[in-house]
Amino acid sequence: MITASSNALYTDLSCYYDLMCADINYQDQSDYVHRLHQLFGNNGTKHLDLACGTGPHVRHFINKGYQSSGLDINQPMLDIAGLRCPEADFVLQDMCDFIVEQPVDLITCFLYSIHYSNGIERLRSCIASAHAALNKGGLFCFNAVEKTMISNSSVVSHTVDYDDSHFVFSSGWNYCGTGDKQSLRLSIEKSTVQEKQFWQDEHPMVAISFSELERLLSPYFEVYTFEHDYEKIIPLEVNAGNAIFACIKR
Incomplete structure (x- = not known):
């Protein structure tokens, strides 16, 4: 038996990451956010994926005609992403304190990765960084879990x-x-x-509630919340444990 700690599952075992996520429908998730961008975004095609991992979402956005890029704190993951998407730019940055050379039109953060902020102040910094990186009317889209609905x-x-x-x-x-x-x-x-x-x-x-999250977002964005359903766009119901946030830059 071998036991790993820290972020070993994302470094030494990064070669297993795609297998670990083999049940995820990246196509459906990317299609859904593309539809949100068509409905709420600014029609631009510059896209940045936060916590991009090995780049599967970036691959789908490139296939849709976006000029996509990604950032992550894990270099082995970015190395794999670069092989998957050689036409994209990938940078080693912390999503809680990042900058872009040129503003983008769409920022995504899939797989609940927004929670990697690990603390309200770092989450606040992530939101501010995303706002600063977007063009006028740009869209910041991510999914989140409601802390009061978590079942251990x-x-x-x-x-x-x-x-x-x-x-x-x-x-x-x-x-x-x-x-x-x-x-x-x-x-x-x-x-x-x-x-x-x-x-x-x-x-x-x-850990954060949806109401707390909306209060953090509202100074920067016009916020819409939807059911965690990548098949259809439905407003969030009360007492939902998972949500998709679509945030338009003010």
Whole structure:
């Protein structure tokens, strides 16, 4: 058994990241945000993906005709992204304090990565950085989880068979019930004929309610919230645990 800590699942094991996300429909997510941009955005095509990882969303936006770029704090992930999207620019930056050389029209942050801000003040800085990086009427779009609706017992798992190995990937939120700190617990189990390996990690993340998040966003953006459904655009219902935020630069 091997146990990993810190951000090891995103550095030493970055080669497994795409397998870990094999059940994610990047096409549907990208199509959905493209529709939001058509409805609420400024019709521009310059796009930046925060916490871009290995670049699958960037690939889909490029295919739609966007001039896409990405940033992440993990260089091994960016190296993979560069191979996937050689026509895109990828930079090593912290999404909570980033700058762009030229303003963009659309900023995305998928897979609940906005929570990696890990603290209200860093989240506030991320929002300010996104606002500064957008052109007039630009759109900032991301998904988020409502802290009061988190169930610590809820775990999502999927399996993948790859290169003579069987993988089990699991993840789940953990929130103590008070304050602005929560965590994302992740694990990878890899089994071969010869051995079984196990990695686990816990990432600190910001915990926030949707009402608190809207208050942080409102000085910078006109904010719309939608159901976490990539099939159709539906206004957010009361007591929803997940939401998609579409924020138009004021």
